Amino acid sequence: MAQESADLASDCQSWLQKLSAWEQASSEETQKDTCLHLSGFQEFLRQMYEILKEMDSDAILERFPTIGQLLAKACWNPLILAYDESQKIVIWCLCCLMNKEPRTSAESGLNSWIRGLLSHVLSAFRFDMKEVCLFTKSLGYESIDYYPSLLKNMVLSLVSELRESHLNGLSTQSRMAPERMMSLSEVCVPLVTLPDMEPLVEALLTYHGHEPQEVLAPEFFEAVNEAFLSEKIVLPTSSVVSLWFRHLPSLEKATLHLFEKLFSSKIICLRRMECCIRESFLPQAACQPAIFRIVDEMFRFVLLETDGAPEVLAALQVFTSCLVEALKKENKQLTFALRTYFPYGAPCLAAALSQHPEAIPQGHRLQPLLHISQLLREAVEDCTRGSPRNPFESWFLFVHFGGWVDLAVAELLLREEAEPPAGLLWLLVFYYSPQDGSQQREQSMVELKVLINRLLMLLRSGPLSATDLQEAAESPSGDPRPPVCGQLVRRLLLSLLLWTPEGHAIVWEAVTHGPTFEITGPGCCPRIWRSTRPQHRPRAHLCCTEMAHTDAVIHEIIGFLDQTLYRSQHLCVEASRKLARDLLKELQAQV
Amino acid sequence: MEPLVQQTERFSELLAVSCGSLVSTWDAEKVRRALQWARYLLHVYRRFAGRGRVREALERRLPARGGPLGLRSFAALESGDARLALRLLRNRALAPAAARALPSLLFPGPAADHRDDVPQSRLVLLARRGSALRLLCRLGGDAPRSALLRTHAELLDARLHELGGADSAAARKLLDTLWTRGPREHVLDVTAEALLLREEDPEPAQATDPAGADETQKLLRWLLESPEVLAAFCRHLPAKRLASVAGCHHALSRAYLDLLTTWATRLHYDLQKGAWVPTQMEDMPWEELCLRLQSLCHAQPFLQEEVLVTLRSRKALDGDFEVPGMSIWTDLLVVLECGIVLE
Numbered sequence: 001m002a003q004e005s006a007d008l009a010s011d012c013q014s015w016l017q018k019l020s021a022w023e024q025a026s027s028e029e030t031q032k033d034t035c036l037h038l039s040g041f042q043e044f045l046r047q048m049y050e051i052l053k054e055m056d057s058d059a060i061l062e063r064f065p066t067i068g069q070l071l072a073k074a075c076w077n078p079l080i081l082a083y084d085e086s087q088k089i090v091i092w093c094l095c096c097l098m099n100k101e102p103r104t105s106a107e108s109g110l111n112s113w114i115r116g117l118l119s120h121v122l123s124a125f126r127f128d129m130k131e132v133c134l135f136t137k138s139l140g141y142e143s144i145d146y147y148p149s150l151l152k153n154m155v156l157s158l159v160s161e162l163r164e165s166h167l168n169g170l171s172t173q174s175r176m177a178p179e180r181m182m183s184l185s186e187v188c189v190p191l192v193t194l195p196d197m198e199p200l201v202e203a204l205l206t207y208h209g210h211e212p213q214e215v216l217a218p219e220f221f222e223a224v225n226e227a228f229l230s231e232k233i234v235l236p237t238s239s240v241v242s243l244w245f246r247h248l249p250s251l252e253k254a255t256l257h258l259f260e261k262l263f264s265s266k267i268i269c270l271r272r273m274e275c276c277i278r279e280s281f282l283p284q285a286a287c288q289p290a291i292f293r294i295v296d297e298m299f300r301f302v303l304l305e306t307d308g309a310p311e312v313l314a315a316l317q318v319f320t321s322c323l324v325e326a327l328k329k330e331n332k333q334l335t336f337a338l339r340t341y342f343p344y345g346a347p348c349l350a351a352a353l354s355q356h357p358e359a360i361p362q363g364h365r366l367q368p369l370l371h372i373s374q375l376l377r378e379a380v381e382d383c384t385r386g387s388p389r390n391p392f393e394s395w396f397l398f399v400h401f402g403g404w405v406d407l408a409v410a411e412l413l414l415r416e417e418a419e420p421p422a423g424l425l426w427l428l429v430f431y432y433s434p435q436d437g438s439q440q441r442e443q444s445m446v447e448l449k450v451l452i453n454r455l456l457m458l459l460r461s462g463p464l465s466a467t468d469l470q471e472a473a474e475s476p477s478g479d480p481r482p483p484v485c486g487q488l489v490r491r492l493l494l495s496l497l498l499w500t501p502e503g504h505a506i507v508w509e510a511v512t513h514g515p516t517f518e519i520t521g522p523g524c525c526p527r528i529w530r531s532t533r534p535q536h537r538p539r540a541h542l543c544c545t546e547m548a549h550t551d552a553v554i555h556e557i558i559g560f561l562d563q564t565l566y567r568s569q570h571l572c573v574e575a576s577r578k579l580a581r582d583l584l585k586e587l588q589a590q591v
Numbered sequence: 592m593e594p595l596v597q598q599t600e601r602f603s604e605l606l607a608v609s610c611g612s613l614v615s616t617w618d619a620e621k622v623r624r625a626l627q628w629a630r631y632l633l634h635v636y637r638r639f640a641g642r643g644r645v646r647e648a649l650e651r652r653l654p655a656r657g658g659p660l661g662l663r664s665f666a667a668l669e670s671g672d673a674r675l676a677l678r679l680l681r682n683r684a685l686a687p688a689a690a691r692a693l694p695s696l697l698f699p700g701p702a703a704d705h706r707d708d709v710p711q712s713r714l715v716l717l718a719r720r721g722s723a724l725r726l727l728c729r730l731g732g733d734a735p736r737s738a739l740l741r742t743h744a745e746l747l748d749a750r751l752h753e754l755g756g757a758d759s760a761a762a763r764k765l766l767d768t769l770w771t772r773g774p775r776e777h778v779l780d781v782t783a784e785a786l787l788l789r790e791e792d793p794e795p796a797q798a799t800d801p802a803g804a805d806e807t808q809k810l811l812r813w814l815l816e817s818p819e820v821l822a823a824f825c826r827h828l829p830a831k832r833l834a835s836v837a838g839c840h841h842a843l844s845r846a847y848l849d850l851l852t853t854w855a856t857r858l859h860y861d862l863q864k865g866a867w868v869p870t871q872m873e874d875m876p877w878e879e880l881c882l883r884l885q886s887l888c889h890a891q892p893f894l895q896e897e898v899l900v901t902l903r904s905r906k907a908l909d910g911d912f913e914v915p916g917m918s919i920w921t922d923l924l925v926v927l928e929c930g931i932v933l934e
Contacts, residue, residue, distance in 0.1 A: 082722035088715045095694040119680040124721035138772050139750050144670050147720045153738035154727050187726050
């Protein structure tokens with residue numbers, strides 16, 4: 001408390017000097033400088049109030065001798081009084097300064113002075129024309145009667161001026177000059193959270209002039225964006241989209257804001273994720289290709305930084321789903337439009353991926369899967385058409401549409417053919433190990449094929465048990481570094497358990513039977529985009545590693561179950577969904 | 592009902608007292624109870640705002656008690672506590688103990704942010720709106736003036752509404768007072784704005800509101816029955832503005848046209864200059880007369896027709912001369928017809 005108080009005393013002196021500087025010069029530069037510091041000053045006021053409210057007047061004046069001057073200067077600065085909650089906190093600080101039991105004329109004078117400041121703050125505006133005041137007085141009105149309607153009418157007048165400017169935009173003489181537009185947007189910076197200002201803020205955001213350069217102040221966009229993201233104001237979709245389209249830093253902040261919301265929770269819940277994404281307005285804004293590119297680029301960056309973290313992949317897929325839905329609402333031709341949004345992928349690949357997997361009837365799903373697999377393989381491995389593209393580009397495009405992987409797993413496990421199609425094997429191996437070279441991938445496909453055949457044989461040979469599954473999933477050779485990614489193995493096992501009647505019988509046993517999903521042991525999943533050296537750990541720490549890994553596996557299973565419930569309505573019957581819900585509830589209780 | 596009216600009347604008296612020297616006997620407890628009283632009446636307002644009979648009963652009796660410093664309307668109950676707060680803050684006669692307690696009674700702090708029983712939120716919003724107005728007015732341009740006129744027109748309209756539909760004498764008295772106290776040019780501007788209020792209102796339901804029409808009719812009647820005001824109105828307002836108002840009110844357009852023709856008769860033809868000139872200094876010059884008639888023609892088709900019919904009938908009475916300089920009506924018609932052709 002003492003240290004904090006000392007810091008505030010120093011801050012108090014610093015802010016007093018700045019307020020004095022602002023007071024002496026009322027130029028545009030001063031206004032800009034003030035606006036830049038409004039947020040910081042408000043935070044300072046808030047901290048100051050937290051201290052002052054615990055002190056009496058004498059103690060305050062002793063510890064902060066200049067507090068009175070500082071508050072007085074704040075009271076005479078309309079930018080501060082107009083900004084967010086600053087006027088409220090200034091008032092609270094003044095109330096703290098009141099001497100509850102004045103004993104001297106100086107102390108009584110202080111109280112009188114404070115009341116005068118409060119009165120001034122509450123009557124901060126007066127028209128300069130005295131005759132105008134005479135009119136309202138003759139009618140019997142006070143400022144409290146006409147402030148609201150006067151402000152409303154001021155806003156309406158400015159909006160009308162803007163609209164007339166817009167309508168007359170075709171003429172060489174615009175009604176509102178660019179300089180005035182700039183000034184207007186600058187004045188609005190401290191006012192964006194005032195509800196009365198909403199029509200003007202919206203009009204400015206959606207104003208389309210004919211000047212080659214942006215005529216609104218970047219500080220205005222930043223202020224609106226900050227207020228919108230902190231939910232202090234509500235804006236229609238069109239205004240938000242316009243804001244982000246005209247001021248890309250705001251779009252980046254909005255996207256980061258969404259990421260913080262999505263990834264702050266340890267538990268992945270796709271429904272909740274979907275709600276967050278929809279409420280962010282970003283899918284609607286991303287219907288603009290230029291906006292989509294930026295948001296998508298940020299997703300790409302996060303994927304690379306997190307080495308393809310499951311929650312990021314899930315978020316990307318939900319976002320893409322919301323975007324497709326928003327595009328449909330705009331009546332855009334989806335197939336053609338997606339080429340604009342994914343220019344780095346082959347056009348036919350984007351078109352193929354944009355089909356809804358759930359729209360394809362059962363029994364006809366293999367062909368589009370094989371088609372997608374072929375297109376991806378050509379893009380990644382085929383050297384005859386020039387140098388192969390960076391595998392990440394194709395993989396990044398592919399993972400936008402996660403439903404296809406679900407379909408591929410289902411086709412492999414529920415098929416009736418004797419041999420799993422090579423295209424499906426390739427697709428799954430590529431999804432989970434995209435950085436592998438073609439030779440490594442071929443080997444992984446062989447191993448995957450063997451695994452699937454073993455699982456299916458086991459399925460048809462009589463009652464299942466968790467131990468049987470575990471043994472089938474392990475490599476007979478006992479290779480400590482099996483080529484098939486552990487995540488893929490676990491996904492196959494879980495899908496088998498959830499989607500087949502035989503699996504239903506033992507799913508609880510399998511989930512509670514620890515070794516079942518500890519298929520490949522610690523360090524089984526190499527990082528998607530970084531090579532991982534084998535790590536030899538001291539034997540004494542092995543238990544800790546296994547424990548941590550067990551938690552990671554549980555989280556992975558939870559994610560899979562949640563995804564199943566979110567997306568797999570077309571893949572499994574209600575019994576499977578109920579089972580998934582029960583399992584999910586059980587596992588979430590354990591975490 | 593009656594107790595409610597009495598409560599309101601007594602608060603109105605209290606409000607009137609809050610500006611004066613009697614507050615020197617108030618203690619903190621009395622201030623607290625006064626604010627509680629205001630809060631109670633705020634709830635009354637919210638409950639009965641939509642009930643016409645109760646509201647009318649209260650509005651009839653409020654102006655009689657408390658005088659000009661008390662509650663002037665039922666709507667004022669909504670801001671009774673804020674109004675009381677402002678008056679007490681400004682009143683140096685308030686007793687010391689009450690004055691010390693007043694700030695914390697008005698602004699308890701963050702815990703009261705969402706409480707409706709203290710005026711903190713409403714007062715803070717008032718402060719913020721005032722500062723916002725100050726910033727926006729710095730921009731200059733037409734917006735401040737335009738907003739002020741519209742606001743004053745709305746206030747005038749509300750006041751006329753409060754006077755009731757039957758009491759035209761009270762409305763006339765109010766308007767005469769405004770005219771007498773001035774500033775007269777501002778009163779005329781506000782009058783014009785008020786006459787345009789409903790025509791500019793985008794909501795069609797209000798356009799057919801009989802209660803709303805009453806205020807406009809009161810204002811219009813006063814204007815038409817006050818020759819001095821009407822003459823100033825028709826002379827002071829810009830031609831285009833006046834044409835807009837006239838286009839919305841037929842009676843006014845006829846009166847305006849009558850005045851224009853009367854002013855036209857005061858011009859005489861100067862043979863040496865070859866132009867129509869005012870007889871006296873204060874008479875309307877020829878150029879302005881032409882401009883106003885042209886504006887009327889452009890405002891509404893029916894106005895154009897009326898102007899032309901009026902001028903042609905006057906021309907006929909003058910003998911239907913076609914030569915310039917013989918009849919002002921002939922020359923005015925030439926100007927208007929040339930303007931039409933050019934347009």
